[in-house]
Amino acid sequence: MSDIKIITTSTVRKVLKYEELIPAIERCLVSFSRGKIQQPVRSTVEVEKHEGFIAIMPAYDKEEDTFAMKVVSLYPNNGENGLPTHATTILYMQARTGLLLATMEAEVITDMRTAATSAVATKYLAPDNAKVLAIFGAGAQAKSHFYALNHLHKFEEVIIWNRTANNGKKLCEEISKHCKSVRFCSSAEKAASKADVIVTVTLSTTPILYGRWLKDGVHINSVGACRPTWREMDDECMNQCDLYVDSREGALKESGDIIMCQPKKLINGEIGEVIDGKCKVDRNKKTIFKSLGMAIEDVASAHLVWKKVN
Ligand SMILES: NC(=O)C1=CN([C@@H]2O[C@H](COP(=O)(O)OP(=O)(O)OC[C@H]3O[C@@H](n4cnc5c(N)ncnc54)[C@H](O)[C@@H]3O)[C@@H](O)[C@H]2O)C=CC1
Numbered sequence: 001m002s003d004i005k006i007i008t009t010s011t012v013r014k015v016l017k018y019e020e021l022i023p024a025i026e027r028c029l030v031s032f033s034r035g036k037i038q039q040p041v042r043s044t045v046e047v048e049k050h051e052g053f054i055a056i057m058p059a060y061d062k063e064e065d066t067f068a069m070k071v072v073s074l075y076p077n078n079g080e081n082g083l084p085t086h087a088t089t090i091l092y093m094q095a096r097t098g099l100l101l102a103t104m105e106a107e108v109i110t111d112m113r114t115a116a117t118s119a120v121a122t123k124y125l126a127p128d129n130a131k132v133l134a135i136f137g138a139g140a141q142a143k144s145h146f147y148a149l150n151h152l153h154k155f156e157e158v159i160i161w162n163r164t165a166n167n168g169k170k171l172c173e174e175i176s177k178h179c180k181s182v183r184f185c186s187s188a189e190k191a192a193s194k195a196d197v198i199v200t201v202t203l204s205t206t207p208i209l210y211g212r213w214l215k216d217g218v219h220i221n222s223v224g225a226c227r228p229t230w231r232e233m234d235d236e237c238m239n240q241c242d243l244y245v246d247s248r249e250g251a252l253k254e255s256g257d258i259i260m261c262q263p264k265k266l267i268n269g270e271i272g273e274v275i276d277g278k279c280k281v282d283r284n285k286k287t288i289f290k291s292l293g294m295a296i297e298d299v300a301s302a303h304l305v306w307k308k309v310n
């Protein structure tokens with residue numbers, strides 16, 4: 001047996017590109033909703049003492065015959081000590097034998113595949129001619145979401161809102177090289193009420209986006225609040241919008257925005273069903289894509305990386 005490869009962050013950054021990743025993600029979302037992916041809802045171990053958790057995310061793609069498993073830890077308080085809030089590793093295995101082929105540092109994969117998934121959702125759910133993008137948050141996902149969305153659609157204006165203004169302004173400075181009009185806005189309400197597309201990528205556990213702020217036809221990619229008691233959107237926001245998810249099963253187990261919503265919020269469909277034409281969308285309505293993150297997105301990304309390094 002040949003040596004197990006160790007694939008580092010810098011290699012992943014070099015080889016993984018949105019032009020290949022976005023179509024690969026689109027394909028795997030459809031396969032997932034067609035039942036061609038074996039993927040349990042991730043299992044999670046709470047580390048209460050340190051207010052963190054660790055999740056294990058395996059998936060097998062029956063069509064591609066590819067298998068991988070990601071381990072991700074989320075320690076929100078790390079941020080205050082200058083440490084990364086998420087730590088991730090992927091084990092990439094040979095599906096035929098179950099043998100380990102590579103371990104991959106998965107920070108870049110996690111950032112890019114999550115943003116690529118939101119970009120696909122935006123392509124299918126956002127209003128035609130969306131002009132203004134608002135991003136809530138200024139961390140790793142905020143940055144990758146700008147690049148992925150900008151790859152598919154050129155927005156006339158990008159507005160960043162972040163709890164810590166300095167970090168928000170730094171992000172504006174970086175992305176201003178790629179977009180004519182980028183600005184930091186210290187009011188979440190003002191940022192939201194101008195936007196045709198909103199991305200929420202924060203570690204907040206209580207709502208930061210309110211229904212009363214929303215413009216007609218807005219599309220929201222809600223990417224944070226991945227625990228059953230955490231929220232990013234208030235009930236009014238949830239109830240005004242048609243709701244799409246990555247996985248129904250995952251969303252009903254993990255999404256506080258859905259589980260805690262009053263009155264109970266029904267899911268219109270999985271994004272894979274939308275792409276597959278099995279679920280019709282009215283783009284004039286307000287829409288939410290609630291993203292919890294799926295192992296199959298990691299499998300598809302790891303497979304692209306593996307093909308490049310071999
Ligand atoms: N759906 C998915 O597939 C994935 C979702 N995520 C989630 O996306 C979110 C962002 O992740 P990263 O950018 O990697 O984290 P990060 O740690 O790099 O950035 C976190 C951001 O949240 C902000 N923030 C923290 N606490 C806040 C609060 N109470 N109110 C408002 N803002 C607050 C910070 O200022 C920062 O801008 C997290 O909730 C994370 O768990 C991450 C990976 C995959």
Ligand SMILES: O=C([O-])C1=[NH+]CCC1
Nearest residue numbers: 072110226292293294
């Ligand atoms: O899918 C993923 O990797 C994650 N979702 C929420 C935190 C990390």
